[in-house]
Amino acid sequence: MQEKVTLDLSYCLAENGFSLDELIVKLSDLFKKKAFSELLKLILQNCQEVLLWRIFKGKPVAVSCCGKCEFTLNGGYNRSLKTSLGVVKMFWHRLKCKICKEPFILLKEFMQLDRYQSKSNELEKIIVDAVSETTYR
Ligand SMILES: [Zn+2]
Numbered sequence: 001m002q003e004k005v006t007l008d009l010s011y012c013l014a015e016n017g018f019s020l021d022e023l024i025v026k027l028s029d030l031f032k033k034k035a036f037s038e039l040l041k042l043i044l045q046n047c048q049e050v051l052l053w054r055i056f057k058g059k060p061v062a063v064s065c066c067g068k069c070e071f072t073l074n075g076g077y078n079r080s081l082k083t084s085l086g087v088v089k090m091f092w093h094r095l096k097c098k099i100c101k102e103p104f105i106l107l108k109e110f111m112q113l114d115r116y117q118s119k120s121n122e123l124e125k126i127i128v129d130a131v132s133e134t135t136y137r
Contacts, residue, residue: 037086048107071095083120
């Protein structure tokens, strides 16, 4: 899977001047607070679309249920996923296995997330590390 992402950035410049440091700090804040999570969301959505396309075109994919890759679309839901890059709110497609009739959350299976997982594993590790450091001090 190879995709290309382009970025449009609109900005307003203060007419009464600003320092280079202010510009760098503001740009850094923008990327930390908004751009990284939006980029992550875009990549996840694109990944999900490519997986759906491959499944319904009969192309090989890295996920299966009952040893096969036979699914029907079965709606989906909006859910947030908390990560160290920010919160990603997106639509998660739900499929249904044609053999066992169980629901199958395509992107979660592909990324090996738990069914009700709401945080990325790296965020949980950061939280656990921060709590354990606080406890020992
Ligand atoms: Zn199945």
